[in-house]
Amino acid sequence: MKKSILNFKQMKSKGEKITWITAYSYPMAMAAEKAGIEMILVGDSGGMVELGYDTTNPVTMDEMIQLAKAARRGAPNTFIVGDMPQGSYEVSTEEAIRNAMRFVKEAGCDAIKLEGGVRVGDKVKAIVNAGIVVIGHLGLTPQSVASFGGYRVQGKTLESFEETVVDAVSLEKNGASLLLLEAMPSLSAEQISKRLKIPVLGIGAGELVDGQLIIMHDLTGFYPNFRPWFAKCYIPQVIDKYKDTLYPFKDNLKKFGIQLREDGLLSIVQLAIKEYIDEVKTINFPSEDYNYPIKIEELLSIKESKYWI
Numbered sequence: 688m689k690k691s692i693l694n695f696k697q698m699k700s701k702g703e704k705i706t707w708i709t710a711y712s713y714p715m716a717m718a719a720e721k722a723g724i725e726m727i728l729v730g731d732s733g734g735m736v737e738l739g740y741d742t743t744n745p746v747t748m749d750e751m752i753q754l755a756k757a758a759r760r761g762a763p764n765t766f767i768v769g770d771m772p773q774g775s776y777e778v779s780t781e782e783a784i785r786n787a788m789r790f791v792k793e794a795g796c797d798a799i800k801l802e803g804g805v806r807v808g809d810k811v812k813a814i815v816n817a818g819i820v821v822i823g824h825l826g827l828t829p830q831s832v833a834s835f836g837g838y839r840v841q842g843k844t845l846e847s848f849e850e851t852v853v854d855a856v857s858l859e860k861n862g863a864s865l866l867l868l869e870a871m872p873s874l875s876a877e878q879i880s881k882r883l884k885i886p887v888l889g890i891g892a893g894e895l896v897d898g899q900l901i902i903m904h905d906l907t908g909f910y911p912n913f914r915p916w917f918a919k920c921y922i923p924q925v926i927d928k929y930k931d932t933l934y935p936f937k938d939n940l941k942k943f944g945i946q947l948r949e950d951g952l953l954s955i956v957q958l959a960i961k962e963y964i965d966e967v968k969t970i971n972f973p974s975e976d977y978n979y980p981i982k983i984e985e986l987l988s989i990k991e992s993k994y995w996i
C-alpha cells in the first residue's frame with residue numbers, strides 16, 4: 688500500500704527508518720516498487736545519470752515531467768517526489784506553484800522537493816498553500832554549487848551548522864513535510880532531526896537521521912562518470928550473496944527465465960534495492976565507512992552552539 692506523509696511522520700515517532708531511492712524510468716521505478724521501497728525521488732540528478740548532462744543545472748521542467756511520468760507508470764503504488772529543477776521556482780511564487788502543480792497533475796507525483804531554506808521560504812509557503820506536499824533539501828545542494836564555490840560539506844563549522852539549523856526550522860515553519868540533508872557529518876544531521884517534528888532523511892548524512900536516500904545509479908553502479916564515496920554500490924554484495932540461488936531455474940532458462948522475465952539485470956537490481964532497504968531498516972547502512980568525518984575541534988566548536996540539544 689502506498690505510504691503517505693502521515694505514515695512517514697508516524698515512522699519517525701516510532702524510530703522506524705524510512706527508505707528512499709531515486710528512479711527516472713519505468714523499469715527502474717518498477718524494480719524499486721517490487722523491492723518494497725517507500726519513497727521514490729525523480730531527482731534532477733536524472734539530468735546527469737539518464738540524460739547525460741555534465742551537471743544537474745541544464746535539465747528542464749519539461750524533461751523532468753517526462754522522467755516523472757515514466758517513474759509513476761513503473762511505480763503506481765509508491766510515494767513519488769518530483770524534484771524542482773533549477774529555474775523552476777526561483778523567479779516568483781506564481782511560477783513555483785505552476786511548476787509544482789505540473790508534477791502533481793501531469794506526472795501524478797505525491798510531493799515536490801526544492802533546494803534552500805530561508806531564501807525560498809515564500810515559495811515553500813505558497814506551494815504548501817496550493818495544497819502540494821513540499822520536501823526541503825539542505826546541506827550540499829547541487830543547484831547552488833557555484834555559490835558555495837564548489838561541492839562543500841555543510842554543518843562542519845559553527846557558522847554552517849547554525850545556518851543549517853535556522854534554514855531547517857524555517858522550512859518546517861513554512862509547512863515543509865519532510866527534509867533531506869545532503870553531505871553532512873552525522874552528529875550535525877542528528878541535531879537537526881532531533882529539533883524538527885517532521886522526518887529528516889539523509890544522503891551522506893549518517894545513520895542518526897530518520898531515513899536514507901540513495902541514487903539508483905550509485906546503488907547499481909550504472910553511472911560511469913562519478914560516484915560520491917558516501918554512496919554504496921550493492922551489486923558486488925548481491926552477486927556474492929545470491930550467486931548460487933539467483934536463478935533457481937538456470938538449468939531451464941529458456942522455459943522459466945523467459946516466461947517470468949526474471950533472467951536478467953532487473954532481477955539483480957531488485958535484489959540490490961532489497962539489500963539497501965534491509966540495511967537501512969536494520970541501521971547497517973550507512974556504516975562508519977560511508978560517514979563524513981568531523982575533526983574533534985570542529986565538533987567541540989559546534990557543540991558550543993546555542994542550537995546544540
Ligand code: KIV
Nearest residue numbers: 709730731732770890
Ligand atoms: O537530484 C537528486 O537526486 C537529488 C539528490 C542528489 C539529493 O536531489
